[in-house]
Amino acid sequence: MRFLLAGLGPILINGVRSSQSENERVLACVRSIVKFLLVFGQPNHSDYTLGLLDNRLSIFYTCKSLFHPQRSTKARTKNFERNWAAMEAKGSAEGWSRARMQAVKEKLWTAIYHFHFPKMHMLGYVSNTIRQMGSPDNFSTDISELLHIENVKEAYCASNRVQYEKQILWDNDRDTGIAYMVQTLEYLALSGIYDLDTARVLGMQTRNERLLSTGVARHRDRGPEICQHAFRASSRPS
Numbered sequence: 001m002r003f004l005l006a007g008l009g010p011i012l013i014n015g016v017r018s019s020q021s022e023n024e025r026v027l028a029c030v031r032s033i034v035k036f037l038l039v040f041g042q043p044n045h046s047d048y049t050l051g052l053l054d055n056r057l058s059i060f061y062t063c064k065s066l067f068h069p070q071r072s073t074k075a076r077t078k079n080f081e082r083n084w085a086a087m088e089a090k091g092s093a094e095g096w097s098r099a100r101m102q103a104v105k106e107k108l109w110t111a112i113y114h115f116h117f118p119k120m121h122m123l124g125y126v127s128n129t130i131r132q133m134g135s136p137d138n139f140s141t142d143i144s145e146l147l148h149i150e151n152v153k154e155a156y157c158a159s160n161r162v163q164y165e166k167q168i169l170w171d172n173d174r175d176t177g178i179a180y181m182v183q184t185l186e187y188l189a190l191s192g193i194y195d196l197d198t199a200r201v202l203g204m205q206t207r208n209e210r211l212l213s214t215g216v217a218r219h220r221d222r223g224p225e226i227c228q229h230a231f232r233a234s235s236r237p238s
Helices: 002-014 020-040 047-070 075-094 098-113 118-133 142-158 164-190 196-202 207-211 214-220 224-234
Strands: none
Touching (some): 020 047
């Protein structure tokens, strides 16, 4: 919703380069997707709310082609005009009816000016997915987005661009192995099994450092008895 308000704000304030009727359809399109997002995030859903989702989405799909004049380039417009000129010439030569010509033009318009984005396509499966898996109000893509940056983008930048797919996989294997080693050493350190070099590398040399470690924090979430055991283990002399 923030993306829509930021991207469409100037359009709504300054108006679109179209007639008043198209301006109203643009506003209806924006309202439909905003209402879709508001209903989509509800903690509970019923047949009524799922019907609202389908209705708002159908309005959005009907009106979204009105935004094509706002594009920064005219590539799609030129593509449409070139293809339509060829189809119009073919229809005239074969004697197509006016209704068929209009149907072909609308089909071409939809194919070229359709929002070819995966997220736009995935919206069409929202209702069925909610029926199968429940409300998505607690779902988040933050973890997958962060993992994409750490495991793919940073690994690609560290590669030499030669067979980078294998280098990305190797980097991910090394990072995963090191993460497992660190977790194992933290667990052993909290149990009192470590040496000075391990404590120095993990930043767990002093009692306060061990108390602030992620291992103690995990133990604290598991209950008071385990928490006391972790504190006793962390307070042993190094």
